[in-house]
Amino acid sequence: MAVVKRCVSCTMPLFREDDIGAEFDFGPACVHCVGPDGKIRDCGDVFLGGVDFFVNNLEGVSRELAERVTRRNMRSLPYWRGREGCGCLDGDEATEEEFDSVLSKLMNR
Numbered sequence: 001m002a003v004v005k006r007c008v009s010c011t012m013p014l015f016r017e018d019d020i021g022a023e024f025d026f027g028p029a030c031v032h033c034v035g036p037d038g039k040i041r042d043c044g045d046v047f048l049g050g051v052d053f054f055v056n057n058l059e060g061v062s063r064e065l066a067e068r069v070t071r072r073n074m075r076s077l078p079y080w081r082g083r084e085g086c087g088c089l090d091g092d093e094a095t096e097e098e099f100d101s102v103l104s105k106l107m108n109r
C-alpha cells in the first residue's frame with residue numbers, strides 16, 4: 001500500500017490531489033487548513049475545524065471530547081509546536097484510549 005500523505009496541520013489523509021490545499025517545504029496541507037491567502041490558517045481556526053469535524057461526522061462524540069481529541073492531535077504535530085499562540089491548545093487533552101477510540105470510529109465510518 002502506498003504511503004498516504006497527511007496534512008501537516010491536522011493529519012487529514014490526502015488521498016487525492018484535490019485534498020491538498022498547498023504544498024510547503026515542511027509538507028502538504030489539506031484544503032481545510034489553507035486559507036484564502038494560501039497559508040495555513042490560525043491555530044484557533046484549525047482547532048475549531050477539527051472539533052466540528054469530529055462532532056459532525058462521528059456519533060457519540062461530545063464537543064468536550066472532540067476538543068480534547070483535537071488538542072491531542074494538534075499537539076502531536078511538529079507544525080504546531082511553539083506556534084500555538086491563541087491558547088486553544090492549552091487545556092486538557094484526550095487520553096490515549098479516548099484518542100484511539102475516536103480514531104477507530106473514524107476508520108470504521
Ligand SMILES: [Zn+2]
Pocket residue numbers: 007008009010011012029030031032033
Ligand atoms: Zn489539514
